[in-house]
Amino acid sequence: MRRRERLRVVANEAVGPYSLIRVERGGLEPGVPGQFFMLEAPGRLLPRPMSLCQAPPGELSFLLEAIGPGTRALAAVEPGDELHVFGPLGNGYRLDVQKPLLVGGGIGAAPFPYLSEQLGGPPAILGFRSDWHAEAAALVPNAEVVVEPTLVTEPLTDLVTDCYKVFACGPEPMLAAVRELAPDAQLAWEAPMACGYGACYGCSVEIDGVLQRLCVAGPVLEAA
């Protein structure tokens, strides 16, 4: 059940260029991997959607990349600060599959530490734009790391023929390429979002010619 609470920041740790924001869990449930939370971005009008990265006892943590005013404000939080956090929201990954394989690009690796834990540490393929960004791979067990210009589709091509079921998260071109190779993949999409709970109609994405509100239909959608 989703809740909104003001939670204390426990730590803000650098992971390569990314920030791992750890907050006290309060009364919030961690939800299913791939679900997301709306995090208050200090000083900004709107909160920002973040998938849950880790769920250690008593905490929730979020991995983010400071790319705009909201994520920069979040990347600057300090232990002791308090943030409104609302969630879990949306639909996460379906976990009842044989031979899972995680495929992530860049900050798309964010939901994988929690997902990997829930799936018992399956193999993962993670792509990053530099060795510095690839430091985030340390959060995901059993990860094969590729760095640009190598793309995740190279190692993936060999593995999908082995009946692996793909869980993907990353930029849209990567998701499109993964779909080509693994038509039944579960894909976590991303869009600017104002509310996270269906109110604003702002996060619609066009998938196969149909507009869908990502916050209520996704963010994880089955390919096909």
Next chain:
Amino acid sequence: MILNASGSLDALEAPEVARALDVFVTKTVTPQRREGNRPVRIAETEAGMLNSIGLENPGIDGLLDDKLPRLAELGVPLWVSVGGFAANDYAQLCAALDDRREVTAIELNLSCPNVEEAPESAAELVAAARPQTGKPLFAKLSPAATDLPATARAVQNAGADGLSLVNTIRGLALDDKTLQPRLGHELGGYSGPALKPIALAAVYQCYRATGLPIVGMGGIATGRDALDFLAAGASSIALGTVLFADPEAPGRVRRELADELAARGLSGAEDATGLAHGVKPASVA
């Protein structure tokens, strides 16, 4: 009364938020189903946000057959917001809603900034809608009108029972790197804190001009904001953008407003309406 601004809440996805309101106002419904505008649809700016949803809605048949019965189960009074592209659209929509007991009032969206305006004046659209229904009609106006008090008087004369003030105002945001419009539809409707003084002026002027009941909205985020709208002349207020960041805003604003009223020795919202005018205008005395 605390309402939501049309298009800022999906009561079926968040019934607990809708139940904290005195009235739920639907997203604007048009005669035909609309898929809405292409993404990107929202952009946060320094003092507000832009949206260009483009009146995504299931069409009047989808509302009547599917959504309205489910909305009625929430137990919250319902207003339906209607919009169109010609006077006949408004007439047709009001006629279709007239015998629906679930609907308490109809809001005429005469001012969506994300679609091409109906060519008729606001008063002509109200005049077309009026004979089709006995339900209260609230005319939702844009603050961008050249002479808003004159428009308000004209819709009053055409039969509007109240005003919803204000709709969003047209805006543009450019991408930092590319200098291209951030929204897929390029222009959007601007809402949030920056809209508040503009909306307050609209409420203040239209209260004087018409004395009609006014639902005030535009950047309300706190009880103090709500009090300002009442003082300017609103009899009810609506929450919009604040609901995106704070789904608990209806209850919070209600508590804060009660505290604001009590601190001033006012017994209720009705005692605050019009206070900014000193002496209440004769039309509402």
